[in-house]
Amino acid sequence: MKNHPLPKRFYARSALKVAPELLGKILCRERNGVVTAGRIVEVEAYLGSEDPASHAYRGKTPRNEVMFGPPGHAYVYFTYGTHFCVNVVTGREGEASAVLIRALEPIEGIGVMQRRRNRTKLEELASGPGKLTQALSIGRRLNGNALGQKPLWICDGRNHEPVEFETTARIGITRGVEWPYRFAVAGSRFVTSRSARSRPPGG
DNA sequence: GTAGGGATACACT
DNA sequence: GTGTATCCCTACT
Numbered sequence: 378m379k380n381h382p383l384p385k386r387f388y389a390r391s392a393l394k395v396a397p398e399l400l401g402k403i404l405c406r407e408r409n410g411v412v413t414a415g416r417i418v419e420v421e422a423y424l425g426s427e428d429p430a431s432h433a434y435r436g437k438t439p440r441n442e443v444m445f446g447p448p449g450h451a452y453v454y455f456t457y458g459t460h461f462c463v464n465v466v467t468g469r470e471g472e473a474s475a476v477l478i479r480a481l482e483p484i485e486g487i488g489v490m491q492r493r494r495n496r497t498k499l500e501e502l503a504s505g506p507g508k509l510t511q512a513l514s515i516g517r518r519l520n521g522n523a524l525g526q527k528p529l530w531i532c533d534g535r536n537h538e539p540v541e542f543e544t545t546a547r548i549g550i551t552r553g554v555e556w557p558y559r560f561a562v563a564g565s566r567f568v569t570s571r572s573a574r575s576r577p578p579g580g
Numbered sequence: 581g582t583a584g585g586g587a588t589a590c591a592c593t
Numbered sequence: 594g595t596g597t598a599t600c601c602c603t604a605c606t
Contacts (some may be wrong), residue, residue, distance in 0.1 A: 421601070423601075431601085432600095432601080435589085438588080439588090439590075440587085440588065440589085452589095454587090454600095454601085455586075455587060455588095456586090456587080456588095456600055456601070456602070457584085457585065457586080457587095457600060457602045457603080458584070458585025458586035458600095458602095459584075459585050459586080459589075459603070460585095460602050460603070461600085461604070462601060464601080476606060477601055479601085494602070505602070505603070506601065506602075507602050507603060508602090508603075546604095547601075548601075549600090549601050549602065550600095551599090551600090
């Protein structure tokens with residue numbers, strides 16, 4: 378298969394454009410010569426300083442400075458004392474917009490992912506932002522890495538057919554909840570579906 | 581339903 | 594410098 382890494386211009390557009398187009402693309406990771414990869418099935422767009430749910434909303438800090446840099450780089454952060462999450466920086470440099478990768482369909486290196494996750498079911502390997510970073514062994518060291526080559530890159534899927542997707546509200550945030558900036562492959566069993574659904578009181 | 585875990589940002593001193 | 598609320602979540606009950 379000819380999986381070319383996505384060109385930088387792909388990322389240099391609005392996060393709302395990039396996010397749905399990332400669905401169906403392949404996120405690849407090489408570590409110690411071992412490749413693990415998955416098809417992106419769920420993402421969320423974050424719009425930087427205009428978006429109250431974004432880490433960049435209150436300006437640049439040491440933690441989020443990668444988001445203010447050039448597009449096409451990975452923003453990796455640690456949260457809840459346990460998990461890493463990986464974002465793709467989009468838009469123009471200085472704009473701090475990004476797309477959070479929330480779920481993958483495992484494609485390559487499945488045995489390795491199963492060991493790292495201590496799970497065997499494919500649906501439990503990468504169906505969540507913290508799970509997929511564990512499955513692909515993505516950590517703080519990859520923060521700021523360009524996504525055009527090893528050790529972490531995104532390539533085109535096999536074909537260029539548009540992927541059928543659905544649009545919903547974002548998950549796990551407390552501000553900007555009503556904005557429909559989550560995109561997921563329609564009908565995929567590899568998206569986050571269960572437990573992350575605690576309804577707000579009175580909702 | 582809820583315990584767990586650690587970094588981060590910000591208010592204070 | 595110290596205190597504390599929050600966080601783009603997961604696993605287990």
